[in-house]
Amino acid sequence: MIGLRSPGIARVAALAAHCDDLAIGAGGSLLTLCTARPGIRVDALVLSGGGTEREDEERAALEAFCPGADLRVTVLKLPDGRLPAHWDEAKAAVEELRSRTDPDLLFAPWSKDAHQDHRGLAKLVPTAFRNHLALSYEIVKWDGDLAAPSVYQPLAPDIAEAKVSLLQEHYPSQRSKPWYDREAFLGLARIRGIECHARYAEAFHVNKLTLDLEN
Numbered sequence: 001m002i003g004l005r006s007p008g009i010a011r012v013a014a015l016a017a018h019c020d021d022l023a024i025g026a027g028g029s030l031l032t033l034c035t036a037r038p039g040i041r042v043d044a045l046v047l048s049g050g051g052t053e054r055e056d057e058e059r060a061a062l063e064a065f066c067p068g069a070d071l072r073v074t075v076l077k078l079p080d081g082r083l084p085a086h087w088d089e090a091k092a093a094v095e096e097l098r099s100r101t102d103p104d105l106l107f108a109p110w111s112k113d114a115h116q117d118h119r120g121l122a123k124l125v126p127t128a129f130r131n132h133l134a135l136s137y138e139i140v141k142w143d144g145d146l147a148a149p150s151v152y153q154p155l156a157p158d159i160a161e162a163k164v165s166l167l168q169e170h171y172p173s174q175r176s177k178p179w180y181d182r183e184a185f186l187g188l189a190r191i192r193g194i195e196c197h198a199r200y201a202e203a204f205h206v207n208k209l210t211l212d213l214e215n
């Protein structure tokens, strides 16, 4: 298995329906990317939680998950669980993000995610980002929608541990949820690590990827 290298990544966009989705789905990858590339531009768009304690949590968390990055965070106020009823606002937000950045890489939800907000946002992403590599993250949940991903970012053990610590530290509003614990996060990372011959990993679904075999 070869690791595809991506030396030219200078801009990343990260999209989520809810506060904490990005940290859970791609926190280790964001840590890896931002630690290796000081000053990388990260535009984060979160559709819900704006104006609440969850926005404060999200802003502080993303600062921690994107150390040294040129980070720009937008947290909107769409109601949790109601994205289909707010389709136009969500679409406008994704288009507005697209007008501000031309990312080399996107982190976004997966189009087959069982949560309708995640799924809805996933379906909007390619309507605005027409020629971009989108890594669709996975979020473990009661609905049981984990599938076989195709792309892996191995995580160094200290990065995997840091991800779990930051998740515990920055989202006190979520700690009471029965699934929100160290075992769940590190366990999935360990399983994804097994699947790519690493100790830990985050995994992504990719709908489309072009190669450049000349270089």
Ligand SMILES: [Zn+2]
Pocket: 017, 018, 021, 115, 118
């Ligand atoms: Zn979510």
